[in-house]
Amino acid sequence: MISNLEKIREFYHILFNHYGLQNWWPADSKFECILGTILTQNTSWTNAARAISNLKSEMRLTADNLDKIPLDQLAGMIRPAGYYNQKAIKIKHFVHFLNENFSGDLDIMFDTETAELREKLLGIKGIGPETADSILLYADDRTVFVVDKYTYRILSRHMVIPEDSDYSEIQETFMQALEEDSTVFNEYHALLVRLGKEHCRKKAICHGCPLEYDLREKNIEL
């Protein structure tokens, strides 16, 4: 019987060996990455990517351009991402935040210490814990572990975390288990999403899940 923290380390190696590098986040710039974190909220990446593609075909992705574009026009362009009216407002909120606090300059924003910046991001309407942490990790390589629905579902189904764990509890568990390495945090979250899509959907039983298979092979008790 191995400890939960050891299981978390073991899972990473199994997933990495099984799926290989995921190379997140697919974006040409930090700004694009941040827009992606908002657009993919509760939405498949392919739909979020369509919205980004629409934006990029109409304008250069800058805080200034997104500040100036009318709200309804912005909403129209990001339509494929779903929740487009809400997401257009969220993007406006982020852009105003960036302009007001950091002169519209991401380099200045990312000059802020991690915990302080996280709090500031969480103060923006439309940016919750997962989006804030995704921005910190995927746009600026901060060692912040991103937790999402798949993380919860996979780890609770494998009985690594209690059913009633909340976001910060899960995050702390991962950060205790792992070395502070943003490359690992980046890959691990991406690997969990990959596994989740293929083997840990909401209702589907995890048939053929590489975690279970490999752990049984290794005689590690789940």
Added chain:
DNA sequence: GACCAGGCACATC
């Protein structure tokens, strides 16, 4: 046609 996707804010009890 039902179910789901790389969440979040807000109302109500």
Added chain:
DNA sequence: GATGTGCATGGT
């Protein structure tokens, strides 16, 4: 503080 609901397109 827990629980429920609206937001919305597009793939399976």
